[in-house]
Amino acid sequence: MTDLHWISAFLDAQAAELGAADNTRLAYGRDLKDFTDWLATRQSDFTQVSRDQIETYLIDCEAQGLARSTRARRLSAIKQLFRFTFEEGLRPDNPAIQIRGPGRAKKLPKTLSEAEVDRLLTAARTVGRGSDRLRNTCLMELLYATGMRVSELVSLPVAAARGDPRLLLILGKGGKERMVPLSSPARAALSEWLISRDASEAQAREKGSPESRFLFPSRGKSGHLTRHRFFQIIKDLAVASGVSPDTVTPHTLRHAFATHLLAHGADLRAIQTLLGHSDVATTEIYTHVLDERLKALVLDHHPLARKE
Incomplete structure (x- = not known):
C-alpha cells in the first residue's frame, strides 16, 4: 500500500468507527498529506518512518513558524494514523507512541460584550432584503441562544425546528447528540424564518426542484448554507452594526454565549453540556470570567474592602 492508501484507509475508519465529522477528516487528510510529502523528499514513507524522523x-514545522495549535493537530493526526496501522497489522510497531506534543497554549477566548451582540442582532433585523433579514436574524439568534458550532448551525435539519420547539436536538462532533434550550427571541425568529423558508421551498417545488431537508437551504453541493457564506454574512453585519469585523466570527459568538452565561451565574458543568464539550477541562478556559466576578464580589461586599 502507498502512503495515500494508508491515509484513505485511516480516514474511512475514522468516519465508520468514530463518526468523525467531514471537517475533521479533511483536516487530518491535509496534515497527513503534508507529512507524506515531507517524507518523500527524504526517500522515506509510512512503512519506514522512525520516531526520529517524526520528531x-x-x-x-516549528521552524516554518506554524502555530503551536497547528503542530499539535499534525502530531495528533500522525499518532492516530500509526495507532491505526499498528492495530490493523500494517506495521509491526508504532513509531509515534512515545512522542510528546507541543500542547496547546491556554489563551483566553476572544469574545464580544453584551452590547456588541445586541448591535449585531439589531443589524441582522434591519439590513438586507426581507427574506435575508429573516434568515440572518434566525441564524444570529440561534447561534447566540445555543452556542452551537457553526457547522452544527448551518446543517440543522428543518425537522428539528418544526412545532415551535423549546429545545433543539443538535448532532455534534463524533455523532454525539445534545439538547439545547431556545430563548423566546430565538423561537420567534425561528418561527418567522420558517414561514419565509417554506414559501420559497414551495415555489422551488413548483419549478421541479426537490424540497430541502435543511433549515437553511442552499442550491449548492452541500444542500445547506455553507460555513464560508455565514462567515461573510456575519462580517457584513459587523460592518453595518459598527462592531469591528476583526473581532466578529461565528466562533466569537459561541464564546460570547458561554462567557455571558457564566458571568450571569451559570454553572460550568451546564455550560460544558450546552457547548458539547466532552471534557470539562475544555470549558474551564471560561473561568476567567468567574475570577473577575468573584473579585468584584469581594471588592464590593467584603467589610474590610476599601472604597474610594
Whole structure:
C-alpha cells in the first residue's frame, strides 16, 4: 500500500468507527498529506518512518513558524494514523507512541460584550432584503441562544425546528447528540424564518426542484448554507452594526454565549453540556470570567474592602 492508501484507509475508519465529522477528516487528510510529502523528499514513507524522523518533521514545522495549535493537530493526526496501522497489522510497531506534543497554549477566548451582540442582532433585523433579514436574524439568534458550532448551525435539519420547539436536538462532533434550550427571541425568529423558508421551498417545488431537508437551504453541493457564506454574512453585519469585523466570527459568538452565561451565574458543568464539550477541562478556559466576578464580589461586599 502507498502512503495515500494508508491515509484513505485511516480516514474511512475514522468516519465508520468514530463518526468523525467531514471537517475533521479533511483536516487530518491535509496534515497527513503534508507529512507524506515531507517524507518523500527524504526517500522515506509510512512503512519506514522512525520516531526520529517524526520528531524532525515537527521541528521543521516549528521552524516554518506554524502555530503551536497547528503542530499539535499534525502530531495528533500522525499518532492516530500509526495507532491505526499498528492495530490493523500494517506495521509491526508504532513509531509515534512515545512522542510528546507541543500542547496547546491556554489563551483566553476572544469574545464580544453584551452590547456588541445586541448591535449585531439589531443589524441582522434591519439590513438586507426581507427574506435575508429573516434568515440572518434566525441564524444570529440561534447561534447566540445555543452556542452551537457553526457547522452544527448551518446543517440543522428543518425537522428539528418544526412545532415551535423549546429545545433543539443538535448532532455534534463524533455523532454525539445534545439538547439545547431556545430563548423566546430565538423561537420567534425561528418561527418567522420558517414561514419565509417554506414559501420559497414551495415555489422551488413548483419549478421541479426537490424540497430541502435543511433549515437553511442552499442550491449548492452541500444542500445547506455553507460555513464560508455565514462567515461573510456575519462580517457584513459587523460592518453595518459598527462592531469591528476583526473581532466578529461565528466562533466569537459561541464564546460570547458561554462567557455571558457564566458571568450571569451559570454553572460550568451546564455550560460544558450546552457547548458539547466532552471534557470539562475544555470549558474551564471560561473561568476567567468567574475570577473577575468573584473579585468584584469581594471588592464590593467584603467589610474590610476599601472604597474610594
